[in-house]
Amino acid sequence: MAPPPRFFARLALTENLTPLVRRLVFSREDALPMAFTPGQWVNIFLPIPGADAPLRRAYSIASSPRADGTFELAVTRVSGGAGSTFLHELSLGSVLNAEGPQGFFSRSQSATSPTLFVATGTGFTPLRSMLLAAVEAGSTSPVHLILGARHEEDLLYRAELESLTRACPWFSLTLTLSQGSASWAGPRGYVQTHVTTALAGLTPHGPPHVYACGLQRMVSVVRELVRKDLGFPREQMHSERFD
Ligand SMILES: Cc1cc2nc3c(=O)[nH]c(=O)nc-3n(C[C@H](O)[C@H](O)[C@H](O)COP(=O)(O)OP(=O)(O)OC[C@H]3O[C@@H](n4cnc5c(N)ncnc54)[C@H](O)[C@@H]3O)c2cc1C
Known part of the structure; x- marks a missing residue:
């Protein structure tokens, strides 16, 4: 090649x-x-x-x-x-x-399956590309993003993501903090804590595909949960590790 x-x-x-x-x-x-x-x-x-x-x-x-x-x-x-x-x-x-x-971690721009994106920190970068491409292609297939960070100021592209939830009814978002301050009123805990609930919300629209990206520790936990605990077939779980 x-x-x-x-x-x-x-x-x-x-x-x-x-x-x-x-x-x-x-x-x-x-x-x-x-x-x-x-x-x-x-x-x-x-x-x-x-x-x-x-x-x-x-x-x-x-x-x-x-x-x-x-x-x-x-x-x-x-x-x-x-x-x-x-x-x-x-x-x-x-x-x-x-x-x-x-690289082979990709989602077709014409994908119609409901999709769950899971990322921590800059693990969101390839998913942002997929998300923006879906918006530009006029896609209406449901996408939910779970994005995790330690503190509120570490949340990447927050304003852009919140504006997308208002502009695109098919897109929804969970921003979760593992070490949020007392003033944080949103979801807390590691990203994997929110995967089962997010998938339950997507399943009525068809078999969801899951895309997880970030450091190996998080990606392995999400893969294990989705594949072993929830029984998703291999072809519905996609992941990329940075380390
Ligand atoms: C396919 C792929 C895509 C990547 N995309 C990105 C990206 O979009 N943004 C990005 O910041 N990095 C990304 N990385 C990681 C990047 O290639 C480097 O590993 C990273 O910038 C650290 O390089 P360094 O020379 O500064 O530190 P090094 O001395 O080479 O690495 C030190 C340690 O840093 C840790 N590390 C690597 N990446 C991160 C990270 N993002 N956050 C916290 N710790 C990390 C690893 O545990 C590594 O062992 C990607 C890696 C791969 C394999």
Whole structure:
């Protein structure tokens, strides 16, 4: 199989989404459209000063496919992590080498099955791409998202998600905090606490598909719950791990 294409991408916009997560919008230097299937990721080559060779790190694409050659990443700053620290400090206009798209964690834009998305932190990035693509395709198939974070200020894309729940009757949302302050009136606990109830709400619309993304510990617990405890067949459970 041919390796995924390599291209150069220039940092066109960068800002903090939360205290630990930075949004980076890149623009392809070759001006080609950024063609990919929502859920796919790219490798970015990071020229860390002092390293023998560029560090290669994978990042899921957080935007939906765009014709203008731009694509968006959301990167968690990992304590002591060379790659994520480099990207958090990257200056506007910097050009990096990238490779992709690649990966099989995807949802068809014409999917009609009711769908449950489960994510913690930047695990939401590929699911955001799938969600925006569904909105752009005019989909009306039910989608519920369970997004978890420790604290309220760590919730990614909160304003955008709350606005989507108002604009799209088919989309619903559970924002859950594992360490919410006393003033948090919303759901609490780990994402997996809310999976069974969310699936019960989707099942009347047909057999739901579940997409879980984030760190391995959470993804394994959700897979186990959905496949073993709830008895979902393999083809209805999709997952991507970042570690
Ligand atoms: C398919 C794929 C898609 C990915 N997409 C994203 C993405 O959209 N956004 C993103 O921030 N990261 C993403 N990652 C993780 C990313 O590739 C790096 O692992 C991460 O940025 C840490 O790299 P580092 O060099 O800073 O730290 P390293 O020293 O390489 O890693 C240190 C440790 O950080 C932990 N870690 C990795 N990712 C995260 C995270 N998101 N949050 C908290 N801890 C983490 C792991 O346990 C790892 O062992 C993805 C990984 C894969 C395999």
